[in-house]
Amino acid sequence: MKHQYQWKKCSLKFRSNLCEIKKVDCALKKFSKELRLTEDEQYKLLVAATEAVLNAIIHGNKSDERKEVGVTCYSFKRKIIVRVRDHGTGFDPTVLPDPTHRDNILKEHGRGVYLIRALMDEVRFKKLKTGLVVELVLKRKQ
């Protein structure tokens, strides 16, 4: 009998270097394939998770290669959760400017978090003693 809450998990850790993004890309594609995500779901997950990882490397860990970034993906029947963890001091996500506003559109910052929020169904930022966890939730259509 199939369990209603059957789930799968994949996780990886890597040093804070932009070259490591390809590992996330490969892991997410493999995970998405196993779960038979639609192309749309796969793309949303890839874009949002990559933006979160980029923020973790650059803003969280300040590109300090001694600090690791952790990514864990969980798949449940109706949703997929991706947690990205860094060792930074965190930030206040409520004060980020809207990058699509006329006054901000040419500014460099804020596009990553904006994209994550636009593509995911839920986004949570959890400040821990050891760093920041960003939790991305994508609800499955089927």
Add this chain to the structure above:
Amino acid sequence: MSECKVRRRERDGITILELDGLLDAHTAPKLEQMFQTLLNDKKFKIIINCKGLQYISSAGLGVFMAYLDEVRNNDGDIKFSNMSPKIFNVFDLLGFPMLYEIYDIEEDALNTFRTNKR
């Protein structure tokens, strides 16, 4: 896997950059370098053909933003063509269609450069 090929060609004095692969924080410096070369060569009319582009991140988009002012200040522009719906979606979410001209095919973008002031 994280690769982005940038191929440069010219048509009627207009530069076309064909992007192929993934444009993210890791690969964006390659495109940045190409833009720098174009500006050094005084090439300000640029079409980005996105036919082979599979993925773009905010860092990739940042490259176009970084050079937009300089290109337009020199009577040029950066226009886009052959964008897949998923790439367009990212542009659209960030309000970029307000800033850039985006065409279905390269020829249309070329024609606007040919007939237009920019």
